[in-house]
Amino acid sequence: MASNETHHTLDRPSFDKPVKVLIVVAPYYKDIADQLVAGAEAEIEAAGGWHETIEVPGALEVPSAIGIAGRLSNFDAYVALGCVIRGETTHYETVCNDSSRALTLLGLQGLCIGNGILTVENYEQARVRAEAKGQNKGGGAAAAALHLLALERKWGGSRKGVGFVPFGDEIQIAGTSKDPGIA
Template sequence: MFGADKGTSSRLDGKQLVIGIVQARFNQSVTNALAKACWDELLACGVQEKNIEHVQVPGALEVPVALQAMAEKGGYDALIALGCIIRGETYHFELVSNESAAGVTRVSLDHQLPIANAILTTENMDQAVARQVDKGRDAAQVAIEMANLLDDLA
């Protein structure tokens, strides 16, 4: 083993964490399922319901600005981006996918704040539905693990 590692289970302890969630409403049946799975996993990992702030925005392009506002407000240990972009017949899919991902990454790096990006980018609705629960859970775990890692590194 290379170096000391506290192990994943200790990093999935969310009891002391404050988490913000930004959910895009576009493709709402998928984003609602993402949000439910995310909430359920946050609670299962010990994050207190009162320590979760959940806001909604129209679509994936609006997610980064809401994340930025939350990061600037402060008080969060990690943030989570939830959305669903499904390929259409035009270049719009690439534009929205690329720009939303770049915006999420920029906010994370600018504020040195972990942001779990669970904005799905799929070819069709079937792929989105197949991923909605697992990716919602994954986002919660990533947010908690990275918040605890950054705390350990501080």
């Protein structure tokens, strides 16, 4: 059973400048979500960071909210939290795969994101993984976001995005500009 295994965890990163983290949670299973948030908040605070928490309807909306915040706010890192429990239809696979894929794409565009969206077979698995004093997957997701942020700061901050980005009514390759006044 996975819960009996031991895993190596990295030391908590330290920061010279303040850290501002957005926690985005889908509270569909409220008691699970509350435990995930408690673990994430404790990890961020232990690293000396500040956090804000927002709620969205479901796991599919978590990446969208992070994408919006990445464009319109000044957060340093993001923690994605929620829980998807397998049901009787293929909706489970859609939600798990698409939320994870969207978070990965946002990360590849330069956002520091820890993914704590649990994907489990049943409620008991979710409960065990979410407990802040147990497996603490919320704290683990916050730690992942903080480690990515530490790497970003070590290597000189964020760069222009990867891939394609909108430019008015057109699409352009990230890191390039059609505007001669923009480097």
